[in-house]
Amino acid sequence: MGGSSPCASCKLLRRRCAKDCVFAPYFPPDDPHKFAIVHKVFGASNVSKMLLELPIYQRADAVSSLVYEANARVRDPVYGCVGAISYLQNQVSQLQMQLAMAQAEILCIQMQQEPNLPTQIDQDEKSLLLSSNFNNNIPQYLGFASSSTVIQDPLKRESLWT
Amino acid sequence: MISGRCAACKYLRRRCPSDCIFSPYFPPNDHQRFACVHRIYGASNVGKMLQQIPSHDLRAKAADTLYFEAKYRIQDPVYGCVGMITQLHQQIHSAESELAKIRAQIAFLNSNDHAQESQVQNIETKLHPDSNILILPEQINAAGLWSTYVPTSASSTQTSWF
Numbered sequence: 571m572g573g574s575s576p577c578a579s580c581k582l583l584r585r586r587c588a589k590d591c592v593f594a595p596y597f598p599p600d601d602p603h604k605f606a607i608v609h610k611v612f613g614a615s616n617v618s619k620m621l622l623e624l625p626i627y628q629r630a631d632a633v634s635s636l637v638y639e640a641n642a643r644v645r646d647p648v649y650g651c652v653g654a655i656s657y658l659q660n661q662v663s664q665l666q667m668q669l670a671m672a673q674a675e676i677l678c679i680q681m682q683q684e685p686n687l688p689t690q691i692d693q694d695e696k697s698l699l700l701s702s703n704f705n706n707n708i709p710q711y712l713g714f715a716s717s718s719t720v721i722q723d724p725l726k727r728e729s730l731w732t
Numbered sequence: 733m734i735s736g737r738c739a740a741c742k743y744l745r746r747r748c749p750s751d752c753i754f755s756p757y758f759p760p761n762d763h764q765r766f767a768c769v770h771r772i773y774g775a776s777n778v779g780k781m782l783q784q785i786p787s788h789d790l791r792a793k794a795a796d797t798l799y800f801e802a803k804y805r806i807q808d809p810v811y812g813c814v815g816m817i818t819q820l821h822q823q824i825h826s827a828e829s830e831l832a833k834i835r836a837q838i839a840f841l842n843s844n845d846h847a848q849e850s851q852v853q854n855i856e857t858k859l860h861p862d863s864n865i866l867i868l869p870e871q872i873n874a875a876g877l878w879s880t881y882v883p884t885s886a887s888s889t890q891t892s893w894f
Binding site: 653676679 | 771773777812814817824837838
């Protein structure tokens with residue numbers, strides 16, 4: 571059996587693809603663009619260091635997220651992924667407002683229909699009016715307006731998230 | 733004379749020229765900022781990315797977003813800030829579902845209200861012809877009043893990647 575084809579990284583870097591090449595499992599030769607974009611943004615040496623610091627079972631996800639970030643940065647050299655984060659946080663805020671308004675509307679309707687009875691709103695629904703449940707652990711970066719289009723959910727894009 | 737170097741040139745142990753690409757965005761009083769960015773992207777890649785951006789203001793924003801992404805990559809070596817994007821998409825999905833549910837409740841309450849009003853207006857026609865029995869509104873089957881609420885998409889995050 572002859573030697574297998576070098577991985578996309580070793581092809582681009584023009585070097586021998588070793589049997590234990592850290593890139594080979596994640597950068598197959600039939601997708602040269604994937605490594606090219608990661609190399610452009612992060613550099614092969616940095617990617618290699620990052621992968622070697624991770625256990626093997628986490629490396630595939632790490633590569634996918636690096637590819638995602640690299641693509642975002644190439645498409646939007648100023649804001650990268652942060653533009654998308656800012657946009658999505660805005661969406662969450664708008665949805666929170668719409669939820670609050672809808673809850674207020676239900677309250678009004680119920681008070682009109684049954685003015686003498688206590689409102690039958692679920693306690694969880696009430697908390698939506700007052701809490702900021704959706705943004706508890708995510709820092710707000712509403713000031714970063716994206717200069718490009720929004721990035722889709724990485725989990726839904728099989729081509730980016732393997 | 734060594735003093736007056738930016739954080740990047742201090743880190744790289746080199747002279748800081750007057751036209752240093754890093755110095756406006758990596759001041760000497762914040763060594764961690766450049767250290768993070770250098771660890772993930774490498775000084776050379778950062779320099780190239782900043783050079784490609786035409787204006788000072790946009791370069792400043794790019795430096796900020798590169799620092800943000802580098803910081804999150806260091807904190808979460810597998811997903812970086814992409815984990816945040818996934819979390820935001822999940823929050824949006826939950827909020828949209830909740831909003832659809834509440835709007836359906838509103839639609840039901842409104843249609844219920846209208847049905848009761850029309851029944852009050854037509855109550856005389858419901859009198860049984862052969863007796864004095866009054867058919868009360870609550871005896872009327874409300875199942876037919878239910879209408880399925882089809883939520884409009886609160887987000888249009890469809891975008892082409894390339």
